[in-house]
Amino acid sequence: MKRRFRGRISLFVIAFLLAVALFADFLANNKPIFAIYKNETYFPVFAGFGYATGLVTPDPVFIHADWRTLEFDFAVWPPVHFAPGEIDLENMKAIAPMDFGESADPEHHHYLGTDDIGRDIFSGLIHGTRSALMIGLVSMFIAGMIGVVLGGFAGYFGDQQLKIRRSNLIATLLSIVPAWFYAFFLRSEALSSAFASGFLNLGMQFIFSFLIFLAIVILFNIAFYPLKRFPWLSGHVEVWVDIGLSRLIEIVVCIPVILLIITIDSFSASDPENYQSGSILYLVMLVIGLTAWTVIARLMRGELLRIRNSEFILAARSLGYSDWRILLRHAIPNGMGPVLVALAFGIAGAILVESSLSFLGIGASPDVVTWGSMLSRGRRDPDAWWITVFPGMAIFVTVAAFNIFGEAIRTASDPRSGN
Amino acid sequence: MLRYFLRRFFVFCLTLFAITLFAFLIMVYTPGDPVASMMEFGHYGDAMAGDRAGKEEYQAMRRRLGLDLPVFYFSVTSLAEPGDLFQIARPDERAVAKALVYKTGNWKEIRIYFDQIRNFRDSVFSIPVSGEGFESAISIKQLLTELTTLEDVSGTESRIREIHKTLAAGSADIKKFEASFAAIEKNYQGIQETSTPWKIYVPAFRWYGFENQYHNWIGKLLVLDFGISYRDQSQVSTLLLTAMKWTFIVSFISIVLVYMISIPAGIFLAIKKNTFAGKSLSSVLFLLYSLPVFWAGSMLILCVCNPNQLDWFPAYGIQSRETEDWTSWQKAMDLGWHLALPVLCFTYGSLAFVSRQMQSGMAEFLHADFTRTARAKGLTENRVIFRHVFRNSLIPVITLFGGILPALVTGSVIIEEIFTIPGMGFESIAAYRTRDYPVIIAIFTILGILTQAGIFLSDILYAALDPRISFSKRP
Numbered sequence: 001m002k003r004r005f006r007g008r009i010s011l012f013v014i015a016f017l018l019a020v021a022l023f024a025d026f027l028a029n030n031k032p033i034f035a036i037y038k039n040e041t042y043f044p045v046f047a048g049f050g051y052a053t054g055l056v057t058p059d060p061v062f063i064h065a066d067w068r069t070l071e072f073d074f075a076v077w078p079p080v081h082f083a084p085g086e087i088d089l090e091n092m093k094a095i096a097p098m099d100f101g102e103s104a105d106p107e108h109h110h111y112l113g114t115d116d117i118g119r120d121i122f123s124g125l126i127h128g129t130r131s132a133l134m135i136g137l138v139s140m141f142i143a144g145m146i147g148v149v150l151g152g153f154a155g156y157f158g159d160q161q162l163k164i165r166r167s168n169l170i171a172t173l174l175s176i177v178p179a180w181f182y183a184f185f186l187r188s189e190a191l192s193s194a195f196a197s198g199f200l201n202l203g204m205q206f207i208f209s210f211l212i213f214l215a216i217v218i219l220f221n222i223a224f225y226p227l228k229r230f231p232w233l234s235g236h237v238e239v240w241v242d243i244g245l246s247r248l249i250e251i252v253v254c255i256p257v258i259l260l261i262i263t264i265d266s267f268s269a270s271d272p273e274n275y276q277s278g279s280i281l282y283l284v285m286l287v288i289g290l291t292a293w294t295v296i297a298r299l300m301r302g303e304l305l306r307i308r309n310s311e312f313i314l315a316a317r318s319l320g321y322s323d324w325r326i327l328l329r330h331a332i333p334n335g336m337g338p339v340l341v342a343l344a345f346g347i348a349g350a351i352l353v354e355s356s357l358s359f360l361g362i363g364a365s366p367d368v369v370t371w372g373s374m375l376s377r378g379r380r381d382p383d384a385w386w387i388t389v390f391p392g393m394a395i396f397v398t399v400a401a402f403n404i405f406g407e408a409i410r411t412a413s414d415p416r417s418g419n
Numbered sequence: 420m421l422r423y424f425l426r427r428f429f430v431f432c433l434t435l436f437a438i439t440l441f442a443f444l445i446m447v448y449t450p451g452d453p454v455a456s457m458m459e460f461g462h463y464g465d466a467m468a469g470d471r472a473g474k475e476e477y478q479a480m481r482r483r484l485g486l487d488l489p490v491f492y493f494s495v496t497s498l499a500e501p502g503d504l505f506q507i508a509r510p511d512e513r514a515v516a517k518a519l520v521y522k523t524g525n526w527k528e529i530r531i532y533f534d535q536i537r538n539f540r541d542s543v544f545s546i547p548v549s550g551e552g553f554e555s556a557i558s559i560k561q562l563l564t565e566l567t568t569l570e571d572v573s574g575t576e577s578r579i580r581e582i583h584k585t586l587a588a589g590s591a592d593i594k595k596f597e598a599s600f601a602a603i604e605k606n607y608q609g610i611q612e613t614s615t616p617w618k619i620y621v622p623a624f625r626w627y628g629f630e631n632q633y634h635n636w637i638g639k640l641l642v643l644d645f646g647i648s649y650r651d652q653s654q655v656s657t658l659l660l661t662a663m664k665w666t667f668i669v670s671f672i673s674i675v676l677v678y679m680i681s682i683p684a685g686i687f688l689a690i691k692k693n694t695f696a697g698k699s700l701s702s703v704l705f706l707l708y709s710l711p712v713f714w715a716g717s718m719l720i721l722c723v724c725n726p727n728q729l730d731w732f733p734a735y736g737i738q739s740r741e742t743e744d745w746t747s748w749q750k751a752m753d754l755g756w757h758l759a760l761p762v763l764c765f766t767y768g769s770l771a772f773v774s775r776q777m778q779s780g781m782a783e784f785l786h787a788d789f790t791r792t793a794r795a796k797g798l799t800e801n802r803v804i805f806r807h808v809f810r811n812s813l814i815p816v817i818t819l820f821g822g823i824l825p826a827l828v829t830g831s832v833i834i835e836e837i838f839t840i841p842g843m844g845f846e847s848i849a850a851y852r853t854r855d856y857p858v859i860i861a862i863f864t865i866l867g868i869l870t871q872a873g874i875f876l877s878d879i880l881y882a883a884l885d886p887r888i889s890f891s892k893r894p
Contacts, residue, residue: 177495181622185496250430251437254870256863258832259847263445263863266851352711356833359713360848378717382725392714400709407705 007408013401021129028080028123031067035075045078080111082120084127084369092118094384113386115377121386125394128371132398135285135354136347142289144343147296152332154245154297155304156323163236167227175220183213202282245301249294257353261287262362281368284357288350295342303335337413344406348399355395371395423882431875438867439640443633446860447490452510453856454481456649481508484646485635489627492634499524499618502625511568512537518572523614532606537567539603543596555589579604645861650853655861659846665737666831666842669758673765674820681770682816685777686809689785692778701778708771716764716837724760732760735839761838765831776819780812787811814884818877 026033031044044067068081082088090108097113112121153162164172184191187209194205228234261284307313308331316326358372371391378388457480481487489505499520507513512533519529540563546556562578562585583604586597639646645655684700691697724734733739737757738750745753784790785808793803832844839845843862850858 177624178622181495181497182620185622186620247430247433250871250874251434253874254434254438254867255441256866256870259863259866262832262847262851263859266854266856266859348709355711356713360833360836362848362851372713375714375717378721382721383727385721388714388717388721392711392718395711395714396709399711400706403705403709 004408004412006404007412010401010404010408013397014405017129017133017398017401020126021133024127024130025078027078028082028084028120028126029078030081030083030086032072032075032077036073037070039073080120080123080126081109082123084124085119086123088114088118088120094118094381094387096384097121097386112390113384115374115387116380116384121374121390124369124374125371125390127369128374128391128394129398131281131368131370132351132354132395135281135288136351136402139285139288139292139350140343140346142286143292143346144296144339145293146290147293148300148332148336148339150245150248150293151297151300152304152327152335154242155301155335156308156327156331157239157241158305158308159240159242160238161323162239162241164239165228165233166235166237167224167230167233168221169237169239170227170233171220171224172217175217178220179213179216182216183209187212242301245297249297252291252294255291257288257291258356260291261353261357265362280362281354284354285350288353292346292350295346296339299338299342300332300335303338304331307331307334337409341406341410341413344402344409348402348406351395351399351402420882424879427875427878427882431871434871435868438871439637439864440633442860442864442867443636445863446856447632453484454486454508456856457484457647457652478508485632488635489631490633491627491631492629493624493626495622495624497521497619498621498623499526499615500623501526501530502627509568511570514570515567515572518570519575519610521619522572522616523610524616524618525610525613528606528610528613532603532610533567535603535606536563539563539596539599540567546592555585556593559585559589559593575607579607640864645864646857648858649855650850650858655857658858659843659861659865662841662843662846664842665840666835666844669761669765669834669840669842670831672758672762673769676762676766677769677773678816680766681774682777682813684770685774685816686781686804688774688778689781690804692782704771704774707767710767712764712768713833713837715767716760716834719760719764720837733757737840758840761834761840764834764837773816773819777812777816780815781808784808784811814881817884818881820873820877820880 020027025045029045033043033045035042035044088108088110091110091114093114094116095110095114095118098111099113110120110122112125114120115124187205191202191205191209194202264283264287265280312334313326313331316330321329355370355372355375358370359376361373361376371394374391375388375395378384378391381387454477458477478487487506487508489502494502500517501520504513504516504520507516516529516533519533520526523529540560543556543560543563559582562582566575566578582600586593586600643656645659647653648655648658684704688697688701719732720734723729723731733756737754739753739757787808790803790807793807794800798806831842832847834840835842835844836848843866847859847862849855850862
């Protein structure tokens, strides 16, 4: 009962954090949500999204306006009147929480104080939720995809189950170098320029390269198809999926994640383009995603080793379903339990890694506010305790919520826990 | 057992190879010029300005760093890309040559043109400029620099035309270059006429043999030679050896503490699982596990190292200043005083993890058949737990040692930075800030190897301690 209660609380906390991340612009911003100015109606926060996409051109009145000084007929403001990273020009020093000074109107209130150069802590906390959750969710999505697929293959097929015709094996092996050449070597220019221009673009270019790779491998296989007539070449060989995956995991596990990010970032930092779009966040997501999958792959493999000999898989086989269908429709969905637990813990871990890095000031990008970078400013003034306490609290609560959530799934799905 | 060990060792070597390869790849793709970082600033400028002595020094430094060799044993590139591209010394010039090759695909003609234009640039740079030709000479030098070092080669044609025009309009001491530049222009036209763009789309395999950068690098790695630091030209290995000492002192104390606390805690948790004390201990451990180490460290400094509040511990460093006439006991106490907070931060995170492992190990054997037999035999509960359950559940916890070793070293980056302990983590951040690539790569490689060694050790320990592990065949 107690456990279930904990799990529910953690779920509420996670839902709350997601809501804060989604509506951050409406909770803390330096412009009103809705305003009537000189008998015209404006929706400045929504318009802000429009400018970002380039669909809406800003009204010339507002381009350089400080919204707080405009005389509105009517305005609905967000609860916190400061944008993250915006310096309060009237108070360019650390202000204690709830210390409102003489001013009575909430426009100048810093509910949780400011950091040493006058940036609102509360606003930073609200907007920092966004990058923290994004790092956690995106990196674990990447890790989950890789881990489930590789672990599923290795667990289901083992070292003996997956057989391939010898001619196809030769064709595939021969095709790897040319496929890499056309898909990645000749496109290296496009790929590296996509890295600087954002995550979505990089993903698209990468998928395009991958498709070329696949197409060339398939072409080679088609070209080698006639060789099937020779008896030796048409024989089948086993593919050692399991051993291959184990070796790969052993290598990937050895990569120290924080140091890898430090290393890559120190090498790419000489390129100023990388800092425009905060692409260090993408780098962190990518590196965590590409290294954290080993845990998930191991769990998935273990689950499928158990599942592949169970009755329902046998039943599916006897119905004549193909291996792919059994793997994707029956085996993998039934082995997802432990993976979900690992994903929850992984999100917590990814958030910790990201906040540690921004605490250390690695890849510090000035226009993205993160909890870690806020926390790091606390060391400059030993008396301004609020700069250290509040962001740290936010990280702690978020990480603990995901950890407790993972623990709750584990107890709920473990038959031995005996509730 | 020996067979298992040998096979495991073979895999260990393979993964080591993969990790060094990975580190080397990152190193090779470094932007910037390592030779320039090693040369004195003025000398580098001389070399760039076409000064013969400076150029020779540049070549000598390049040879000393081993950068005049091919990168790897073999390469797979386009047929158009020549195998001897690495012989062009400067990285920016190499990039231009490569860009030109990937436009027209005829290296032979491009090479003639590129050598000529570089020589031309050097001869133009060597003439002193004075008087009326000043402005046009400057603009020609600018254009020539762009032609030979700007990776974007789309403007080559217009730049050549521009130089042609400026030369024609220039004064007498510039005009004398007109004839030699006309030859270059003709060669550039020749490149366009003889272009073979199909070569770009044909893959080519080249074998370079053992005289290559990776081979030399890995050979030096085996004798712990990590090259020279950019910061002060000292050996990276001596720098890291002193740093490693501090990291290992802190890690060692922490590991001992973790085991001393978490083994009893794990036993307690397993036996008193459903009591109030057991539940609260497990909750506290779980929350400690979620506590970010940099927050805990910052809070500790804020609370107990704060000159305005409680000033109990030093906020940074490993030694007080006036230690010369202290006894060794006093020195040890001073060191302990400085290391107390870092060790605390190091310890608490692994505490929850190890005691959880101990607890689940105990729980597994508490209801095992042999435990029931021991109880049935009439042994006291204490004897059952310590003689039968405890000894069996210790095996996975001992082997965890290999797993926490890398975690402690990585965690050290943050703790050493917060408490200013001059260890590996601190050095890596310092190297990051000063772009000291040899140090960063060395730390990355060492940590990768250490992690691999930790896993290797724990696998071997597991196989040696647990008789149920079969040595011959994989499960």
